[in-house]
Amino acid sequence: MNMTLTSPQRAENIDGKAAARRLLAEVAAECRAFVDQGHHPTLAVVLVGDDPASQVYVRNKLRTAEEVGIRSLEYRFPANLSESELLATLDKLNLDPLVNGILVQLPLPRHINEQAILRAIDPLKDVDGFHPENVGGLVHGQAVLTPCTPAGCLRLLQDYCGDLSGKHAVVVGRSNIVGKPMAALLLKAHCSVTTLHSRSQDAAALAAQADILIAAVGQPEMIDASWIKPGAVVIDVGINRVTRANGSSRLVGDVDAASVSTVAAALTPVPGGVGPMTIACLMQNTLQATRLQTASAVLSHCG
Template sequence: MSAQETTAATLIDGRACAERVLADVERQSQALRQEGITPGLAVVLVGEDPASQVYVRNKMRKAEAVGIRSFEYRFDDTLKQAELLTLLAKLNADPEINGILVQLPLPATIDEHAVLQAIDPRKDVDGFHVENVGGLIQGRDALAPCTPTGCLQLLKQQCGDLAGKHAVVIGRSNIVGKPMAALLLAEHCSVSVIHSRSVAPEALARQADIVVVAVGRPEMVDARWIKPGAVVIDVGINRRQQHDGKTRLVGDVDFASVALIASAITPVPGGVGPMTIALLMHNTLKATRLQHASAESLALF
């Protein structure tokens, strides 16, 4: 069953939500330009990974579409770590650059952690610098990772006030799982995190009003994991081989079974994915305002 077929669950439209975020970013970037400020986003790509090239191209196009000036830096996988760190130091010092994103994964010869920590936390639009991670955990207004923040906006759109709801996050990655749990705690949810060492994970997940799945395993979570009426956010995006030899995109959730009992669910594609780029644009605009100490607050959410 495809995500487009009608089911018991409401489909949470990530594309429509992303368009609303982008429209607000475009409006506010125009207001900044009237103040003489043009937001600038630098994207650094090292290597020839095909998926990364597509992601970077899409990010650059979207930035230009909403009035954010884009700067692209491409290198082959022979780039040395010291050279990359030198570039980041220049971008940190460049007043025309308000956001810096280093596309992951990096070649094995480069220390990913060292690179991410070399980015000025005020320009860290991916939200991976330890200063931003700590700010998120402490509930400060830090730059937060784009994908979990996008998930949160989809949940708030669907559920309204999240306070008091029991949320289960399946997966504990630094990119999605851990920041997702912190964001849900900030919304006053009761939060459980399920991972590979959890005992009776299906039983734990069945207690939840909200389930966010980010494990990178195609269709792992089926109806046995979900309480009837729960809201399900599927962060996964995987290619699965079909009998005819073609591939199709699937999430980490078995859509066909879960959509029969959930009250709402994100499709794959068209759910979380569009929100990630929209929140990258939002973070770039937020970073610009912080750096210029603009009197007008960025109040998209």
């Protein structure tokens, strides 16, 4: 008896690059509309020190801003810049009516208190969405500036799944940058949400109940097929550089893609998944900041 063996079906690839291109096209169109009205959306990017990864991130952000028509201002400072000097720069940018968005590239040198710096940014110009007012507004379901990576993940999910109402979403990780705001956005989208972290008991079994799983733990390939419900949609936020036996390196996510792709319905690749959406959502936030400031200026004038 002859038997034909077939390979297991592989998860569909969720193309973050394509989704980012669509979002950036929307941003570019709205940016042109602002320029036609006499206001050029402007993003100020502040970089302290010479961290190589931060320099790459800043370069990519500035390049993308130029591509969509957002004017960018770059402020580079040496690593020994004092906290008071950085705060003074932020005060000037907060007061400048031509600056719509302010981004301070993290991490900052150890002698600078990151939370103090994030609190010093005007919430209406906080395009990273890290200011306590924006964090609180997100939890309350308000239309505030939202952290870019979770916003990008949500857009990818809605593009692929459509209405998320009633889905069980599991977020693996509880960082202030991704995990916590991701859970808040999913609740706002009417998901039932479970957050897993280092103290969770039987995490893999809990994760395997999820229709949607978001991995954001910073541990290379930690999540394998045993964590995944058959047919689940998996968003891999992690980006980790690992060294091969021959000394070369490669980028991997928090998800073991080879294993998970045999179980999940769809999976974001690393790289090329969430990363492009993060930068696209930063551009979207810059336009939202411009809208919020325009509305605030109109209300102040009327008052």
